[in-house]
Amino acid sequence: MSTIAVLSGDGIGPEVVQCAVRVLREVRLDVECVEALVGGAALRAGKPPLPDDTRALCDRSAAILFGAVGLPEYDSKPLAERPEKALFSLRHDYELYANIRPVRVFPGLEGSSSLLPSLVQGLDLIVVRELTGGIYFGQPKERRTAADGIEEAVDTMFYRAPEIERIARVAFEFAQQRRRHVTSVDKQNILETSGLWRQVVEQTAQSFPAVSVTHLLVDNAAMQLIRRPAQFDVILTENMFGDILSDEAAMLTGSIGNLPSASLGTRGNGNRRFGMYEPISGTAPDIAGKGIANPTAAILSAALLLRYSLDDEPAARRVEQAVESAFRSGARTADLARGGARALNTTEFTDVVVARLPR
Ligand code: NAD
Numbered sequence: 001m002s003t004i005a006v007l008s009g010d011g012i013g014p015e016v017v018q019c020a021v022r023v024l025r026e027v028r029l030d031v032e033c034v035e036a037l038v039g040g041a042a043l044r045a046g047k048p049p050l051p052d053d054t055r056a057l058c059d060r061s062a063a064i065l066f067g068a069v070g071l072p073e074y075d076s077k078p079l080a081e082r083p084e085k086a087l088f089s090l091r092h093d094y095e096l097y098a099n100i101r102p103v104r105v106f107p108g109l110e111g112s113s114s115l116l117p118s119l120v121q122g123l124d125l126i127v128v129r130e131l132t133g134g135i136y137f138g139q140p141k142e143r144r145t146a147a148d149g150i151e152e153a154v155d156t157m158f159y160r161a162p163e164i165e166r167i168a169r170v171a172f173e174f175a176q177q178r179r180r181h182v183t184s185v186d187k188q189n190i191l192e193t194s195g196l197w198r199q200v201v202e203q204t205a206q207s208f209p210a211v212s213v214t215h216l217l218v219d220n221a222a223m224q225l226i227r228r229p230a231q232f233d234v235i236l237t238e239n240m241f242g243d244i245l246s247d248e249a250a251m252l253t254g255s256i257g258n259l260p261s262a263s264l265g266t267r268g269n270g271n272r273r274f275g276m277y278e279p280i281s282g283t284a285p286d287i288a289g290k291g292i293a294n295p296t297a298a299i300l301s302a303a304l305l306l307r308y309s310l311d312d313e314p315a316a317r318r319v320e321q322a323v324e325s326a327f328r329s330g331a332r333t334a335d336l337a338r339g340g341a342r343a344l345n346t347t348e349f350t351d352v353v354v355a356r357l358p359r
Contacts, residue, residue, distance in 0.1 A: 001030050002310055005061040007038040007054065010083055011283025012293040013067020016257075019295035019350040020065060020302040023322075026354055027315040028306070034061070039069025039083030049086035055093075062268075063309035064090065065302060066278035072285055091131050096263035096276055097163070098170045099129040099242065100304070103249045103259060106327040112254030112336040115226060120252050125232040126178070127249060128171040129242025131263055133163045134193070136239050159193045159238065161200050168204040170264075171236035175211045178233055182213045185221040185237035185245065197238060218245070225249055246280055255335040256281040257294030260301035262308055271311035277301040291345050294333040296323060299353060318358050325356040 006021060008014035021033050036054040037045055049069070058064055069083035079085055090096065103125050110117035138156030146152050168184070175182045184201045186194035198215055205213045216224065218241045224231065225245065229252050237245060250256040259280040267274035279297030287293055300323060307316035331352040334343035344352065 001032050002028075002062040003032045003034055003057075003060060004305070005054075005057045005064045006033045006035045007058075007064060007086075008035065008041070008067040009038050009069040009086075009283065010040040010071050011068060011285050011288035012281075013039075013069070013283055015288070015291065015293050015346055016279060016295040016298035017065060017067040019346060019353075020298035022350060023299050023319055023353060023357075024065075024302045024305070026357055027318055028310070028312065031310075033065070038066075038086045040071045040074060042086070043074070043081075043083060049081075049083050050089045054086075058090070058094070061274075062272070063274060063305050064276040065298075065305060066090075066276050067298070068279065068281060068283040070283050088136070090276060091263060092137065094265050094267060094274065094276070095132060096265040097130060097132040098167055098264045099127075099131040100170075100174070100262040100264065101127040101129060101242075101246045101249070101259060101280055102300075102304075103127065103246070103253060105253050106324050108327045108330070109254050109258075109336065111338055112332070114251045114254075115229070120229060123229055123252055125229065125235060125249070126174055127235045127237070127242055127246045128167065128174060129246060130159075130163065130167040130238045131242075132239075133159050134239035157191065157193045157238075157240075159196060161196060164197050164200040165204050168201045168236060169207075171234050172204060172208040172211050172213075175234040176208060180211045181233040182211055183221070183232055183235050184213060184215050185218050185235060185241055186215065187218050187241075188215070189217060193238070201236065221245060222248060225252070250280060255294055255333075256297075257284075257333065257335050258296045258300075260297045260299075260304055262301070262304040264308060268309070271308070273308055275305065275309050277305040277309075291347065292334050292343070293346050294335050295346050295350055296333075299323060299350070319353075322353045322357040326352040329356070 008017040105123040135157040138158035143153040188194040250259045263276040303316045303319035306312045337343040
């Protein structure tokens with residue numbers, strides 16, 4: 001029996017994670033899903049954003065299935081008192097440095113994309129984002145009042161070569177299994193960290209002779225993603241650039257509610273790595289509680305969990321095929337429905353996915 005820590009969090013988190021748990025239980029009877037508080041849900045219970053008992057559950061689990069955290073009511077608080085603190089602690093403490101974000105346009109969804117269908121048809125790329133370094137974690141990071149009485153703030157973008165090398169290896173290893181091309185994205189013309197990034201990526205590429213690598217500046221990469229997205233196979237980039245580019249890439253698929261993610265680290269081994277699996281979106285406060293959120297990202301995150309933490313490729317494929325089949329059948333949540341098509345609510349869409357799981 002494998003234990004999965006289920007941390008649903010805030011906003012639409014619980015609405016979509018329960019769909020993912022439902023699908024997970026359909027394909028694996030030997031998985032124990034244990035829920036625990038995180039984020040605003042923990043703060044409201046008088047606990048810190050990542051309570052000790054939640055962390056203890058994660059410690060003894062094979063993986064974490066995560067929803068999202070953050071609510072407008074906490075936005076003005078310092079980071080330590082905000083729901084998002086939990087997310088950064090989990091990533092940091094479990095050293096979940098490799099964030100994998102598959103971007104796929106399922107057949108039939110081309111018409112929901114922000115781009116012309118001809119540009120996104122069959123689109124299949126992966127963003128490999130460094131997740132525990134860069135400007136989100138570098139020190140100093142603070143707001144302060146300077147000696148002259150003026151308010152100021154500083155964030156620090158910082159990378160050490162081994163941090164770059166290990167994420168580059170992940171990207172090259174993925175590329176080896178795919179179309180064998182890595183696009184490394186940086187801002188080498190301005191940033192010192194990007195100079196080091198490019199150098200280490202080039203060095204790492206020597207160990208992967210079958211994989212070609214090109215380098216793009218992040219501004220150009222943002223443009224190329226909407227100009228000709230099919231040119232990308234694996235996009236390798238640092239923390240903040242990956243955060244932004246993957247939201248942009250999400251819209252190629254029609255909705256941010258489609259994109260799952262896996263955050264993998266150093267714990268576990270071989271094909272049973274400990275990881276955290278979550279939609280790339282936030283808590284969507286504008287639609288939370290209405291039961292209309294698209295659960296695809298959460299369901300596909302469960303598929304990634306099966307693949308990377310439970311070493312169950314057949315079950316992962318079954319889930320992905322069921323989602324693909326649901327889209328082929330015309331099932332759409334409100335964020336994807338176009339041209340007056342009837343939108344299914346969160347539960348109805350999940351019903352279609354479950355019904356289409358290959359037996
Ligand atoms: P968001 O991703 O929550 O929402 C952006 C837009 O996308 C909204 O219009 C929302 O309705 C829509 N959307 C998102 N997921 C959807 C889904 N599954 N189905 C349909 N529509 C969906 O981003 P935001 O509004 O900028 O942030 C809201 C809160 O989430 C903030 O507090 C932010 O800090 C937090 N956040 C958390 C995470 C995380 O937990 N990993 C990530 C990003 C933002």
